[in-house]
Amino acid sequence: MCATGIGAAVRRKEDHRFITGKGHYTDDINQPGQAYAYFVRSPHAHATIKSIEAKEAARMPGVLGVLTGAELAADKIGNLICGWMIHSKDGSPMKMAPHPALASGKACFVGDPVAVVIAATLAQARDAAEKVKVDYAVLPAVTDPAQAQKSGVPQIHEVAPNNTIYQWHLGDAKAVESAFTSAKHVTKLDLVNNRLVPNAMEPRVAIGDYDTGSGTFTLWNTSQNPHVARLVIAAFVGMAPEHKLRVIAPDVGGGFGSKIFIYPEEVVALWAAKRVGRPVKWTAERSESFLCDAHGRDHVTHAEMAFDAEGRIVALRAKTVANLGAYMSTFSSAVPTYLYATLLSGQYEIPQIYCEVDAVYTNTGPVDAYRGAGRPEATFVVERLVEVGAREMGQDPAELRRKNFVKEFPHQTPVIMNYDTGDYNASLKRALEIADYKGFGRRKRESARNGKLRGVGFSTYIEACGIAPSAAVGSLGAGVGLWESAEVRVNPTGSVEVLTGCHAHGQGHETTFAQLVSDRLGIPIDNVSIIHGDTDKVQFGMGTYGSRSGAVGMSALVKALDKVEAKAKKVAAHMLEAAEGDIEFKDGKFSVAGTDKSAAWGEVALNAYIAHKFSGQELEPGLKEGAFYDPTNFTFPAGCHICEVEIDPETGNTEIAAWTAVDDFGVVVNPMIVEGQVHGGVAQGVGQALYEGAVYDKDGQLVTGSLLDYCMPRADHLPALNVATTVTKCPSNPLGIKGCGEAGAIAAPAAVINAITDAIGTEAIAMPATPQAVWAALKKAGRSLPHAA
C-alpha cells in the first residue's frame, strides 16, 4: 500500500473548496437573463381543479408566463414514470397512474404543483403566484396506508381500484404454513416503519435553459444520477431527444436517495425555459422539500417467526402494506418488494420465508428510496422478531443469533439472494467485546441506583448492496441495467483524469477513486482528477445510490485501468525495444524483465502521444481507455450494532449511553471515509428510531412540515460512536469491496428499539420513541421506578 493507496486514511481532496466556501452547488449557478419559477401548489390533499384563473397574475410586474397542466398537455410533455415493473400475484401489472409534471384535473396531495409562475425575479414570481386563483372542489382524502384499501375510502386514481398498486408476494406460502404448524414457538409482531423526510441539507434546485440556435436543452440539477435523469426526461417525458439534452449535477449537498428521482420541477424548468425564452431557475424552499421530496419507509407490517424446540428459526412470514403516496416515484415499486422481502432472511439460516406486500396510493407525497431503501424495513422486521423471540423463550439474544447465523457460504436463501461470503460470528464477537456486554448487568444496576432504566439492543443486519447485476434486476422488472462505467484519460504529462458514471454528494469519490488510480499507477494522488456529473463530459453512467460506487463504480475503473496498463505496456515495449511480454509495471515504472532498462510512467504517457517510436505501426497513438462493469452478484455487507440506552422513567427521555458498530464492508479503500459513512447512517437510523416521523392528519395536511415540527437529530441528540470493522473480502468484484453507505441507517432502528424495549420491559412502542411515547408505554405497562438491586 502506498501512502495514498487503497486502505489509507487519505484526507479528502474535495474538502478544500468546501471549507473555503468555494463549492459549486446548483443554487450557486446563475445564467445570464435567468428568470425564476415559483410553483402554485395544492393546499388540499385531494381536490378536483375546477378552474385556474391566471389573468391577474400574468399582469403582475416582471411576470413572463403563468403555466398550467393544460399548456403542458397541449405541448405534449409526457408524464413522469416509475421505472420498475412489479407484477401482482395474479400476474397483472402494477397500476401506474399518470403523473403529469403539473396536475391535470385533480390534485392528489398537499404540495402537488398545479401551476407555475415565471418572472424576472423570485420576489415577483412569488407575489404573482399569490394572484393565481385556483377553484378547487375538495374531495375526502385517505392518508393512512392501513386504511387505503378498505371499502368506502376515497379512490385516488381510476386505474387503481381500492387504491391498490400491486399485491405482490415472494416465497412458498404452503411450506411456510406447514413449518409454522409444527413449530415449538411462534413470535408475532405488528410493526410500523415510520415515514421519514430525507432532508438533505441542500434543497433541490433545477435550472432549465434552451438554446434556440442548436435546439439543445441544458438542465442543472441536484441529482445523484444525471444520465438517468436525461434518459427519463428525453425518452419518457419527451422533452428533447437524448443527444439534445445535457444534464449537469455539480456539487450536490446530500442525497440519501431523495435526489435519485426525476421530479416535476425539473421537467417544468426545462419546458418553461423554452416557453419564455429565458433560462428558468427554481430553488426549493425547505417547506417544499418537506412536501415534495420523495419520503422514505412508511410500512405497516404483521410478521411472525417460528422456532423449533432448540430455538432454531424454521420459518418467517410477513404481510406488509407499503404506502407509495399519491404518485409512483421513479423507483418506488422496487423498494417494498425486491429491496425488502429479499432481505428477510437476515444473517440467519431460515429454511422457509413467505412475504406478501400490498402497495397503495394515498393522498400524501410520493414515497421512494431513502438511505437503505427496503433493507432497513426488512432488518427492522427480522431483528425485532429475533430479539423478542429470545426474550419470549428466555434465551440470550446474542446467543440465539449466533445459533441461527448462516455459517457456510455461498448460502442460498429462500428469497432470491445468494450470500457470497461473510463471518457473522466474527462481527458479533468483536462487538460484544467492544460494548463490554459482560459488564451490562453492572451498568444496569448502576443506572437503577440513579433511578434510570438501562437496556441493551442488538441488530445483526445484512444488506444487499453493490446494486446490481443487470440481468438479475432485469428479470425482476427493472427498466434499466445497473452496471457502471469509467473512462481513464492519461494526459501526455502523465496526469490522469477519470470520468465516472457515479456521482458524489458527500461520499468523497474525488479522493477514493483517486486513491485507486494512485495505488495502481504509482502516481501522486494530486495528479489525478475525478470528473462526474455532466452528461456532456462523462459517458453514460447509472449514478450513486445503493452503496454501489465502490463495488460497481470502482470495479469499472479497475477494468479501465487494466486496459490502460495493457496499452501502456505496448508503448513501453516500443520505447525500450523489448518484447511486450517482458515488460513489467510496478510502482509507476515500466521495466524489462531481467534487465536494468526502464521507463517512468510519465515518459510512457508522453511517448503514447508523441508516437515517435511506433508511428505507422499497428499501435494507435494516445492513452485513453473506457470500461463498463456489470456486477455478477449483489454484495452483502453485514455486521453487528449494539445500542445501550438509559431511560429516565420520570420523563420518558431516552439517552443513548453507548453505540458499538462492527461492520464487514469487505475491503476498505479509505477507513476515515468509511467510518464517516457509518456515523452518518447511524445518525439517520437513530433519527428514525427516536426523533423523526412524517405525520399527516386525516385531511392530508403534513403536520410535520418544517424543521420546527419535524425533529432532525442535532448534535446533542446523538452519542459518540464506537466504530470498527471486520473483513471478509467480497469475491464477486476485483477489489473485494462490499459497500458501506447505508449500513448505519439499516442497522440502527432495530438496535435502538430493542434496547428501549429491553429497558422498559414492554414491546409495545412505536417509532419514533419520543419521551412522550416511552413514558406512555411505561405507564401502560404499569412499570414504576426501578429499584436498585
Next chain:
Amino acid sequence: MAAVSLTVNGKPVTTDVDPRTLLVQLLREELRLTGTHVGCDTSQCGACVVHVNGKAVKSCTVLALQLEGAQVLTIEGLAPTDGPLHPMQEAFRENHGLQCGYCTPGMIMTAVDIVRRKGHELDDRTIREELEGNICRCTGYHNIVKAIAAGARAMQAGAASQAAE
C-alpha cells in the same frame, strides 16, 4: 430600493436593495459570496451562519438594511485567499468533519464563535450543546465535534505563536 453601506470580508460595500432583502440574499446574489448557504426557511439549520460585528448570526434572519455600518465576515473571508487556512477550517478537513459540505461553512463560522465565547478547551458536551442551531444530515456530528475540539486548541496555539513573534 434603499441604500445600505457595510463592510464584507474587509471590503466596503454600498448597494441599493429591495427593503425585504435578507443578508443571505445580499451575500449570495448581489456579492456572489455563495459559500454562505440556505438550508431552511425557519431559522433552524445554521447553513447560513456568518459573523456580524464578530458574532455568529443566521444571515437568513437579518435584513440587509439592518446592517448599516456593520462588519460582516463570511466563510470566504475567514482565511486569506492564498494564505494558510484558518485553524478551524484545517481541523474540519483533518478530522473529516464534512461530507457533502453543505452545512460546513455555517458549522465552521459557528465553531469559531463557540471558541470566542467558550474558550479553547471544549468538552464534547459543550460542543454538542452549542451546535443546537446547526443541522448536519451527513456526518452524525461525531467528526464535527472532534474537529471543533481540535480546531479550538489549534486556534489557541496559533494565537500563542503569533503573540510570540
